[in-house]
Amino acid sequence: MAVVFDKTEGLTDKQFHYCPGCTHGIIHRLVGEVLVELGVLGKTIGVAPVGCSVLAYDYFNCDMHEAAHGRAPAVATGIKRVLPDNVVFTYQGDGDLASIGTAEIIHAAHRGEKITTIFVNNAIYGMTGGQMAPTTLIGQKATTAPLGRQVATTGMPLKMSEMLATIDGAVFVERCTVHNVAGIRKTKKAIKKAFEVQLEGKGFGIVEVLSTCPTNWGITPVESLKWLEENMIPYYPLGNFRTPEEGK
Amino acid sequence: MAKRRGIVKFTENRCKGCELCTTVCPVNIVKMNKCKINVKGYHPATVDEMEKCIACTNCATICPDAVIVVETIDEEK
Numbered sequence: 001m002a003v004v005f006d007k008t009e010g011l012t013d014k015q016f017h018y019c020p021g022c023t024h025g026i027i028h029r030l031v032g033e034v035l036v037e038l039g040v041l042g043k044t045i046g047v048a049p050v051g052c053s054v055l056a057y058d059y060f061n062c063d064m065h066e067a068a069h070g071r072a073p074a075v076a077t078g079i080k081r082v083l084p085d086n087v088v089f090t091y092q093g094d095g096d097l098a099s100i101g102t103a104e105i106i107h108a109a110h111r112g113e114k115i116t117t118i119f120v121n122n123a124i125y126g127m128t129g130g131q132m133a134p135t136t137l138i139g140q141k142a143t144t145a146p147l148g149r150q151v152a153t154t155g156m157p158l159k160m161s162e163m164l165a166t167i168d169g170a171v172f173v174e175r176c177t178v179h180n181v182a183g184i185r186k187t188k189k190a191i192k193k194a195f196e197v198q199l200e201g202k203g204f205g206i207v208e209v210l211s212t213c214p215t216n217w218g219i220t221p222v223e224s225l226k227w228l229e230e231n232m233i234p235y236y237p238l239g240n241f242r243t244p245e246e247g248k
Numbered sequence: 249m250a251k252r253r254g255i256v257k258f259t260e261n262r263c264k265g266c267e268l269c270t271t272v273c274p275v276n277i278v279k280m281n282k283c284k285i286n287v288k289g290y291h292p293a294t295v296d297e298m299e300k301c302i303a304c305t306n307c308a309t310i311c312p313d314a315v316i317v318v319e320t321i322d323e324e325k
Contacts, residue, residue, distance in 0.1 A: 004303055011314065017314055020264035022312055023312055
């Protein structure tokens with residue numbers, strides 16, 4: 001008898017506070033698994049955001065730091081520069097990274113900071129109760145867009161990965177999904193690669209993970225996975241936008 | 249060739265009843281236990297026909313709450 005799947009050492013035993021079916025839990029686990037597989041859990045420092053994952057410091061089994069809203073890349077920059085031999089990552093949602101923290105993430109990438117960012121995009125503000133985010137899709141309803149997002153007044157949803165891929169300092173940029181098992185396995189590979197880029201000292205790496213928010217989307221967890229596949233993936237195409245080889 | 253067989257173990261009190269695990273099982277054996285309510289107040293996921301399990305780990309991979317442990321068992325000769 002052999003255990004082929006067990007909860008990773010990279011996570012604490014604390015139970016997630018996330019809503020039923022929220023894919024944050026999957027993404028947390030993938031990060032934990034990657035840190036264990038790379039053997040760097042003991043020298044990793046994570047930076048938690050503001051948003052649903054604000055309590056991420058309770059869940060990752062490594063040193064964690066909390067940052068002000070959107071400022072995780074700035075805090076991570078400081079930590080990495082003081083402790084260059086440690087592995088530093090930020091874990092941010094779309095309200096944190098794509099809205100209030102856009103300046104921080106762009107300039108962290110621009111400076112080529114040797115940190116890794118996990119960007120969870122669920123197209124809505126989760127923690128505050130389902131307001132429209134910069135990443136909310138056209139026509140998607142939110143509490144601040146009761147008729148659905150309108151292009152005329154709020155523009156098109158922001159594509160962070162494409163934007164960051166234009167910056168030379170961002171050497172690894174990939175968008176993944178966790179709506180099915182194959183997507184989850186690909187996401188894990190991308191997260192691993194992003195951490196490897198940091199370990200090799202090549203520069204800034206970011207993995208955007210398309211995620212669900214069943215509570216604020218107002219549908220069941222199972223329907224949410226389908227909604228993600230049918231609505232988010234056509235607008236946010238999956239794939240790698242930059243790898244270190246290309247940046248040479 | 250012996251078929252790979254597995255055992256799925258659920259930490260029932262971590263389960264939030266989201267049902268994601270029931271959608272990815274290739275042999276369709278993961279169900280919600282409607283006869284039971286866990287400490288969180290949800291019907292936890294369970295498997296009745298464990299002998300059909302092929303230890304693919306799909307359910308554990310998609311579980312957002314680290315509820316599931318998968319083990320393989322040696323086929324009896």
